[in-house]
Amino acid sequence: MKNILITAGVHGNEIGSIFVAREIKGWLEGRGIEQVGVIPDVNIEAIEARQRENPVDGKDLNRIFPGDKDGTRSEVIAHDIFQKAKFYDAVIDLHTYGDESKCIPYMLTKLEYDFNEELCKKFSLRYAVQSLGAEGQLFIELSKIRTPSMIIEAGGANWLRNEIEVVKSALKRFIDGEETGKEVQFIREYDRFNPDGQGVFEPDVELEDIIKEGDIVGYLDSEPMKSPWDGIVLGYKTGGEYDPEEMSLVTVGFGDF
């Protein structure tokens, strides 16, 4: 088995990912598997505060890798994690969607690197999505130094059900080197639908729905919101107040479905 690192809690509000990592850690210890490292609580102060950013300096940890050993609290955490992570054969960083949103379990990486595409094929999750590429993310900075790496997104900040069970089982199968028995569908482009407007959103889609341009995806204060694209629903806002500056209504993946 190769040396693998699993990280979680880079964003402190994404509790489901932390549960998955903790459980995997216990499972590994019970079986005496030492080649797999697990850090379930990367951004400890953010986790304690149950918020995305570290409260000490207000930074989003997943925008500042590879970090700075002489920097702010978040920059030091980024540095320490990156220095550990770069010695592994593959790094899997567990995330979820935010508050009042959720997504199907999917892999998110830089697919232009062959080694990342290969990593996705060994995983028994259905979808692998091309990242939009924001700099300073752990998997992006590791990919630059040719360490295979990806994020797994699944569920939402307060969504602790089916989606995280799927991730847990996929991780166990991957660690055991089991055949996936599935063909990965690569989604090489996606976009987030965040129209102007404010109000309370009531979704009218389900995860993995195949939608067409013009289909109603939900209602913003009773106003129907229509998809600008054909595609697959990777995630959506599950309810609550909508602010186009901060979030999107639906995440749509493009391709042949």
Ligand SMILES: [Zn+2]
């Ligand atoms: Zn996250």
